[in-house]
Amino acid sequence: MKHIKNILAVIGLVVVVGSLIFAVQSAPEDKMEKTEVADVEKNISDGYKISAIEIPEDLNFAGEPVPFEDPEVMERVDREFLVNTYWQSNALLLMKRANKYFPIIEPILAKNGVPDDFKYLAVAESALIDVASPKGAAGMWHFMRATGKEYGLEVNANVDERYHIRKSTQAACDYINKWKKRFGTWTLTAATYNAGPGGVRKYMNIQKVDNYYDLLLGQETGRYVFRILALKEILSNPDKYGFDVEKDDFYKAVPTFTVEIDKPVASWADFAKEYEINYKILKRHNPWLREPHLNNASGKKYVIEIPNKGYYRNTSAGQ
Numbered sequence: 001m002k003h004i005k006n007i008l009a010v011i012g013l014v015v016v017v018g019s020l021i022f023a024v025q026s027a028p029e030d031k032m033e034k035t036e037v038a039d040v041e042k043n044i045s046d047g048y049k050i051s052a053i054e055i056p057e058d059l060n061f062a063g064e065p066v067p068f069e070d071p072e073v074m075e076r077v078d079r080e081f082l083v084n085t086y087w088q089s090n091a092l093l094l095m096k097r098a099n100k101y102f103p104i105i106e107p108i109l110a111k112n113g114v115p116d117d118f119k120y121l122a123v124a125e126s127a128l129i130d131v132a133s134p135k136g137a138a139g140m141w142h143f144m145r146a147t148g149k150e151y152g153l154e155v156n157a158n159v160d161e162r163y164h165i166r167k168s169t170q171a172a173c174d175y176i177n178k179w180k181k182r183f184g185t186w187t188l189t190a191a192t193y194n195a196g197p198g199g200v201r202k203y204m205n206i207q208k209v210d211n212y213y214d215l216l217l218g219q220e221t222g223r224y225v226f227r228i229l230a231l232k233e234i235l236s237n238p239d240k241y242g243f244d245v246e247k248d249d250f251y252k253a254v255p256t257f258t259v260e261i262d263k264p265v266a267s268w269a270d271f272a273k274e275y276e277i278n279y280k281i282l283k284r285h286n287p288w289l290r291e292p293h294l295n296n297a298s299g300k301k302y303v304i305e306i307p308n309k310g311y312y313r314n315t316s317a318g319q
Contacts, residue, residue, distance in 0.1 A: 062115035062186035080230035099250030112173035187212035
């Protein structure tokens with residue numbers, strides 16, 4: 001009888017774990033992937049307690065307060081806090097990357113009068129990874145090709161400055177400032193970054209409201225600012241949300257110096273060897289270089305970042 005009870009207990013545990021995993025896998029959250037299932041399994045095995053999250057009363061985006069008196073708004077905020085706090089592996093990676101890239105982004109935002117909170121928009125867009133979306137948006141700020149060109153970025157087979165963190169951040173500032181003048185609030189401006197100004201204006205005209213929190217928007221744009229709010233709070237206060245991280249845990253930028261070129265480059269691999277690095281490392285610091293060579297028939301000046309000596313082994317030796 002005792003043996004049968006043990007078997008039934010094991011079966012019960014399997015059913016509970018299976019139910020939780022199925023709930024996570026079938027949930028309609030954006031990007032609820034296998035990593036979250038692994039988090040659930042680990043939480044159960046470690047006896048981890050999952051609890052509701054207390055939302056800060058002074059939550060705001062760029063100084064614009066969240067209208068918590070609206071219960072529907074409160075639920076939407078709560079959803080993003082829960083999703084982004086308990087997807088621990090993703091949140092921890094975002095914290096690590098932010099330490100590396102925020103020091104580059106922050107002064108450019110400040111120089112252009114763009115609120116510091118917009119750095120979390122880049123986190124929401126790309127997770128601070130230089131990747132292209134299925135729709136073709138590229139770089140950390142996820143510019144489409146045409147929009148990138150419109151805001152002064154060079155985009156061609158050789159060079160794609162959507163992947164240039166400094167230049168794309170400047171382009172993002174130009175975009176944000178332009179549409180802030182048209183829409184009046186930072187929250188609506190952030191929404192236009194996701195849905196486009198035409199899409200947001202269409203919803204505003206149909207619904208006859210001029211506040212982001214009053215608009216009924218599509219799923220992605222409707223969650224967009226709320227997700228940024230959650231990311232801002234969690235990344236700013238990791239200890240408060242259960243993340244045990246030390247300063248040494250974060251990723252750090254490798255110091256670099258710059259080299260100017262105004263001629264074609266037949267081989268970036270050969271160019272890299274001259275500085276005792278390899279092609280992979282050169283690309284890591286200059287992801288906007290898209291081909292193994294540079295045509296540059298016009299003689300345009302480009303600035304190449306090279307890591308200081310001592311941060312990588314001499315990878316060109318013996319090649």
